[in-house]
Amino acid sequence: MRRLSRPAAIGVGDRVRFAGQVRAVLAVSARAVTLSEEGGSPREVPLAMLLGDDGFEVLSSPVRMPLPPVSLLEALPEHAREKALWWEGHILEVLHGVDPAAGEDAGPRPEYDPALRSLTARERAKAAELTAAGYRVSVSTVGNFRRRYQAEGLLGLADRRPVRKKPQFGTVDDAVVEAMRKAIKEGEDDSTRTGTYVIWRTGEILRxxxxxxxxxxxxxxxxLLAKLTQGSPVSGTARNRRSRAHGAKAPFGQWTVFAPGEVVQIDSTPLDVLVRLDDGVVGKVELTGMVDVATRTVTAAVLRPTTKAVDASVLLARTVTPELMRPGWADALRMSRSVLPHRRLLDIDERLEHAAAKPVIVPEMIVCDHGKAFISRNFKASCRFLEIDFQPTHKASPFQKGHVEKMLDSVGTLFAQFVAGYAGRSADHRGRLLDRQPLWSLPELQELLDEWLVAKWQNREHDGLRDPLHPGRSFTPNEKYAALVEACGYVPVALSAEDYIELLPSVWRAVNDYGIRIKRRTYDGPGLIRRQHSGIAEKKGLWEVHHDPYDISRIWVRNHRGDGEWIEATWKHLRHTPVPFGELAWDHAARGLPAGTEAEIADAAAALLTRAHAGPESAEAKPRKRTRRDRQVAARTKAAASVPTPPPAGPDTGSSPAEDDEPLAEVIPLGLFDPLEDPWRRK
Known part of the structure; x- marks a missing residue:
């Protein structure tokens, strides 16, 4: 063990050069030093004269006693510490001649005076004194304790047998230890097992x-198993074992951010709340959220039955889109009444006039894990379109995006447990008969979450947002955003309608006389350029089409012949379904009617939703019995509400001769979809 040592000084036994001669130091006092003389009696030299000599030099000095590691004595038993302190007083008297327990003016006793007696003689005197007191101490014992004290300090006088280091694994063979390590390593990514299995597997590995x-x-x-798995027991949860096994081996670093959007993290997790979907289906949903590291602002959060790549892109679109006030929200939630710099931002984007008190943050870097929704081509293309640096973490390293992990966990603690239908984090924490309680629908729960983020999260002091100069002062995400805007001059650029369409999935299709067909659905619009080459030779003249999987009522076609503007086309069987439904319901109905026409498939999908909303039919009608898959498809389809966006109006590029002869049919647009409105109510 490395110890601190005192700097060199004059002490008994040193060899010094004084007055041109090499002399030995026989005694040292506060005023003088006794030096040996060749062929004569010792000479006492005043300390000032000795240090003032031009030729004075310390030639050699014995090893200095190290500074005593007093804190290590606390690990010893009390009787060992008391005995060490008792021996220290006697050894100090042998070394310096004065008992530490004596008064300040007390001088050395004659038998211990360094000027009169040698070190060996002083050790004999101390052994005789202790033997006379009944301790039976030999001269060699005193000498051993004196040398140990000079080498190790007070700790050298203590009996360290109670804390003596032992082999880490006792007498267990090294081969057994290595075999058990391999058995533990094999189970890092497996299901949780008990210690009995690990011990059995250890024997198998040895054989x-x-x-x-x-x-x-x-x-x-x-x-042995307890020692090898300390901190990560084999009986712990599989998630904790994987996290510790694949965790960082080097010290954690500090991710320093100075501006909003500099680093944004995204992740998804199941929300521990039961939701009543359509047709009475009860199930959980997934929460996908993004958090800004600099301000801890939850830039966007969406609830979906299952997270897909398009959800991540829609979440990215919501991040750079202002959060508008909703009907029923308190007026205090407006951005104009918050600490955010509303007037300054209003000059940049007029849409912030009716925005809620949540800042618009444009990410510069997005950190995510290797989930399929985040490493998909669609999400990467969206990041490239917005010039966002895409940075996935290392596999099985959730600590590298700890901010969003903590945010998702906090939503479960601060929000989900107050919601009707809270199911707890596991089956052990789940109550009874939850499905019989009044449960929220998915759109209603999304509305509650959006309002809670604006009202509670953005105005709640965060422990990670503190002033470095005043650590006792913590900030809310809105306060931190306002402070960083003043410091770095951050300017958010909100997403336009054209940009939002760019984030949607794309396919390449031909434009025929009847329009565009996608998955046996036909879309048509007055602005389509029919039976023409798009000019994109790489795609064999096909046209780029963007569509929303959660709203199949319309698509957008890029005008490659013009300036790249978007041409909107609606589904020609839109009248069959008064509400939009997604591709999940369409594909389910298509599998039920493989040889059916497009109109029949549309009627079947609409009828599925009608049955789901109307409930069980009477026994007299004797309808086909609905399967569980029918109910789940209908519920998830209606739960995945589309995000209303104002699409740009495409220019009129002209019409074909056939269209000039016959008047076009009236196109009834779907309009904005309100998830809270009853689509079956007659107007």
Whole structure:
């Protein structure tokens, strides 16, 4: 162990150069130093004269006693510490001649005076004194304790047998230890097992490798297992074991951010709330959220039955889109009444006039894990379109995006447990008969979450947002955003309608006389350029089409012949379904009617939703019995509400001769979809 040592000084036994001669130091006092003389009696030289000599030099000095590591004595038993302190007083008297317990003016006793007696003589005197007191101490014992004290300090006088270091794994053979390490390593990514399995697997590994080492007793093996798995027991949850096994081996670093949007993290997790979907289907949903590291602002959060790549892109679109006030929200939630710099931002984007008190943050870097929704081509293309640096973490390293992990966990603690239908984090924490309680629908729960983020999260002091100069002062996400805007001059650029369409999934299709067909659905519009080459030779003249999987009522076609503007086309069977439904319901109905026409498929999908909303039919009608898959498809389809966006109006590029002869049919647009409105109510 490395110890601190005192700087060199004059002490008894040193060899010094004084007055041109090499002399030995026989005694040292506060005013003078006794030096040896060749062929004469010792000479006492005043300390000022000795240090003032031009030729004075310390030639050699014995090893200095290290600074005593007093804190290590606390690990010793009390009787060992008391005995060490008792010995220290006697050894100090042998070394310096004065008992530490004596008064300040007390001088050395004659038998211990360094000027009169040698060190060996002083050790004999101390041994005789202790023997006379009844301790039976020999001269060699005193000498040993004196040398240990000079080498190790007070700790050298203590009996360290109670804390003596022992082999880490006792007498267990090294081959057994290595085999158990391999057994533990094998189970890092497996399901949780008990210690009995690990011990059995340890014996199997020894036999497979041809080792001759014998296994110790069961008790010894369990003690060995406890030592090898300390901090990560094999009986712990699989998630914790994987996290610790694949965690960082180097010290954690500090991710320093100075501006909003500099680093944004995204992740998804199941929300521990039961939701009543359509047709009475009860199930959980997934929460996908993004958090800004600099301000801890939840820039966007969406609830979906299952997270897909398009959800991540829609979440990215919401991040750079102002959060508008909703009907029923308190007026205090307006941005104009918050600490955010509303007037300054209003000059940049007029849409912020009716925005809620949540800042618009444009990410510069997005950190995510390797989930399929986040490493998909669609999400990467969206990041490239917005010039966002896409940075996935290392696999099985959730700590590298700890901010969003903590945010999702906080939503479960601060929000979900107050919601009707809270199911707890596991089956052990789940109540009874939850499905019989009044549960929120998915659109209603999304509305509650959006309002809670604006009202509570953005105005709640965050422990990670503190002033470095005043650590006792913490900030809310809105306050931190306002402070950083003043410091770095951050300017948010909100997403336009054209940009939003760019984030949607794209396919390449031909434009025929009847329009565009996508998955046996036909879309048509007055602005389409029919039976023409798009000019994109790489795609064989096909046209780029963007569509929303959660709203199949319309698509957008890029005008490659013009300036790249968007041409909107609606589904020609839109009248069959008064509400939009997604591709999940369409594909389910298409599999039920493989040979059916497009109109029949549209009627079947609409009828599925009608049955889901109307409930069980009477026994007299004797309808086809609905399967569980029918109910789930209908529920998830209606739950995945589309995000209303104002699409740009495409220019009129002209019409074909046939269209000039016959008047066009009236196109009834779907309009904005309100998830809270009853679509079956007659107007």
């Amino acid at each position: 497979e490798e041809g080792e001759t080492a014998e296994l110790p007793s069961q008790a010894t093996l369990y003690r």
